[in-house]
């Protein structure tokens with residue numbers, strides 16, 4: 283089960299990244315071109331939010347069973363242990379909180395351009411944090427591409 287979870291969490295990163303890129307593109311183009319905020323836009327923003335939350339649930343689950351999260355003596359001095367126990371958790375939580383705030387505050391705004399702007403800014407910062415918090419293989423953190 284552990285290996286299945288790691289693969290699901292690892293593979294889902296691509297879904298999250300692709301959805302975020304599409305959502306941000308739509309939000310920026312709606313904002314800049316002062317487009318009407320349609321139901322299709324809301325759905326893309328909502329799907330993106332849902333997939334980041336699925337990643338959060340899988341990540342939290344892994345946090346309790348992964349051998350890479352070990353609060354052993356001196357774990358803060360070991361790059362990989364510190365990364366998964368603290369850095370990955372904090373960066374991703376912050377990103378997901380920002381994406382959630384962006385979606386829910388945009389929902390309450392009346393002005394269509396303001397809605398797109400809110401999503402563009404919050405999802406944009408969320409994407410940057412997620413890109414920075416992923417254990418890419420070249421970072422030597424014991425993770426793969428998929």
Ligand code: HEM
Pocket residue numbers: 288291292294295298334337338340341342343344345346348349350351366370371374375412416417424425426427428
């Ligand atoms: C959008 C958010 C997230 C993304 C894109 C993401 C992405 C990833 C990726 C790519 C890996 C490497 C998997 C591999 O070995 O190939 C990973 C590992 C891990 N993630 Fe996340 N993650 C996210 C959020 C979280 C959160 C919020 C937590 C904790 C609450 C978390 C906990 C973990 C743990 C514990 C591992 C190590 C799993 C292992 O190999 O034992 N992740 N994550």
